[in-house]
Amino acid sequence: MDTIFIKTPLGIAKIEGDANGISVISVHQDGLISESIPEHFQDAVSQLNEYFDGQRKAFTFTLNPKGTDFQQKVWQALLEIPYGKTMSYLELSKKLGDVKAIRAVAAANGKNPIWIVVPCHRVIGSDGSLTGYAGGLWRKQWLLEHENPVKQESLF
Secondary structure (H helix, E strand, O other): OOEEEEEEEOOEEEEEEOOOOOEEEEEEEOOOOOOOOHHHHHHHHHHHHHHHOOOOOOOOEEEOOOOOHHHHHHHHHOOOOOOOOOOEEHHHHHHHOHHHHHHHHHHHHHOOOOOOOHHHHHHHHHOOOOOOOOOOHHHHHHHHHHHHOOOOOOOO
């Protein structure tokens, strides 16, 4: 497993993976930027940069997150939430076929190791509130605003 660090508008992204795919993307406040990018990270880095530049809405590089079968099922459902849209934890639980599993779904969402790409930031409270995000609510808000198709223009 290799690890690299790249600069993003949200901080320094830590990316872990190998030839089988990307296993982890998380963002931290600081860190050393990697000087070279191994071949198996090229697509991920390029696509993340395109995303942050507003040129990409979907990712196509290979993912290889580690988790339980249930977590994998939840993360797969997260991948189906369209860019610019949100879904509540309750709606996600219903989509997965068990409304009573809302807490387990929320816990699996919180264990998502591939931030941004597996869009756990698109899951919100039933009342529309921003709830929990491992990277901090300010990052979640930034990501949702970045993906919002209707940008608020300045009045002045």
